[in-house]
Amino acid sequence: MQDLDLRQKAELLRVLAHxxxxxxxxxxxxxxxxxxxxxxxxxxxxxxxxxxxxxxRREHIVDFREDGNMRCYYVMRPKLVKGLLRFISGDYPAxxxxxxxxRREGKRRG
Amino acid sequence: MQDLDLRQKAELLRVLAHxxxxxxxxxxxxxxxxxxxxxxxxxxxxxxxxxxxxxxRREHIVDFREDGNMRCYYVMRPKLVKGLLRFISGDYPAxxxxxxxxRREGKRRG
DNA sequence: TCACTATATTCGCATATACCCATATGGTTA
DNA sequence: TAACCATATGGGTATATGCGAATATAGTGA
Numbered sequence: 001m002q003d004l005d006l007r008q009k010a011e012l013l014r015v016l017a018h019x020x021x022x023x024x025x026x027x028x029x030x031x032x033x034x035x036x037x038x039x040x041x042x043x044x045x046x047x048x049x050x051x052x053x054x055x056x057r058r059e060h061i062v063d064f065r066e067d068g069n070m071r072c073y074y075v076m077r078p079k080l081v082k083g084l085l086r087f088i089s090g091d092y093p094a095x096x097x098x099x100x101x102x103r104r105e106g107k108r109r110g
Numbered sequence: 111m112q113d114l115d116l117r118q119k120a121e122l123l124r125v126l127a128h129x130x131x132x133x134x135x136x137x138x139x140x141x142x143x144x145x146x147x148x149x150x151x152x153x154x155x156x157x158x159x160x161x162x163x164x165x166x167r168r169e170h171i172v173d174f175r176e177d178g179n180m181r182c183y184y185v186m187r188p189k190l191v192k193g194l195l196r197f198i199s200g201d202y203p204a205x206x207x208x209x210x211x212x213r214r215e216g217k218r219r220g
Numbered sequence: 221t222c223a224c225t226a227t228a229t230t231c232g233c234a235t236a237t238a239c240c241c242a243t244a245t246g247g248t249t250a
Numbered sequence: 251t252a253a254c255c256a257t258a259t260g261g262g263t264a265t266a267t268g269c270g271a272a273t274a275t276a277g278t279g280a
Binding site: 233249250 | 251252253254255256257258259260261262263264265266267268269270271272273274275276277278279280
Binding site: 144145146156157159160161163164178179180181 | 255256257258259
């Protein structure tokens with residue numbers, strides 16, 4: 001298992017797979033915000049916000065522009081974030097299958 | 111940050127965010143397979159496959175049907191897996207923004 | 221220059237994860 | 251029943267993660 005493509009995809013997913021980072025992305029999806037804005041909106045420590053933003057930036061999901069001593073973060077891959085938020089909000093019902101249908105499909109061992 | 115909904119969504123993403131599990135899902139997406147099938151296809155230790163399948167099952171992403179002494183695993187939430195595989199295969203170009211546009215948007219601090 | 225604000229980073233710690241190897245469980249077949 | 255298959259799980263270990271608290275860095279404005 002050294003498929004580079006899958007590794008990269010998994011790494012991207014991993015960065016997205018954190019409740020605080022999802023919350024940050026939801027906020028940023030509505031418009032650019034600086035660190036303190038996010039801190040106030042989500043009510044979490046500043047260092048925490050900063051860390052999560054760094055993680056998102058490492059994957060080029062967000063970026064920032066400096067404005068005085070503030071940094072305005074924005075979503076740099078809007079399609080990705082929109083796609084993500086849509087994806088995780090979808091309804092994905094479980095479809096149990098009969099032993100028979102599964103067993104027949106599974107008969108591929110020599 | 112105790113948003114239960116976001117926690118659950120993040121947890122689901124987290125389970126999906128592993129290269130081996132993605133590979134397993136790609137295989138299962140083409141049809142049900144037993145543990146040894148997957149082990150052979152991906153060339154990874156059996157205990158490893160078994161553990162990843164357990165993780166996927168915990169999130170009700172896959173399930174299995176017993177067939178003799180084998181367990182045929184199948185995708186129990188096909189829409190989720192299809193959606194995932196489509197999502198991670200998409201193209202999401204970076205769209206850098208000017209400091210000006212970001213700064214104006216960010217002016218929401220009182 | 222000095223106090224203040226905004227942000228990033230380091231430290232220490234607790235917890236989670238993934239892996240390998242070995243073993244347990246239970247069905248299968250000779 | 252005995253050897254064998256398929257699968258799950260426990261032990262041990264290395265590594266990663268996330269957090270709070272404290273600190274560092276740098277811009278701002280009096």
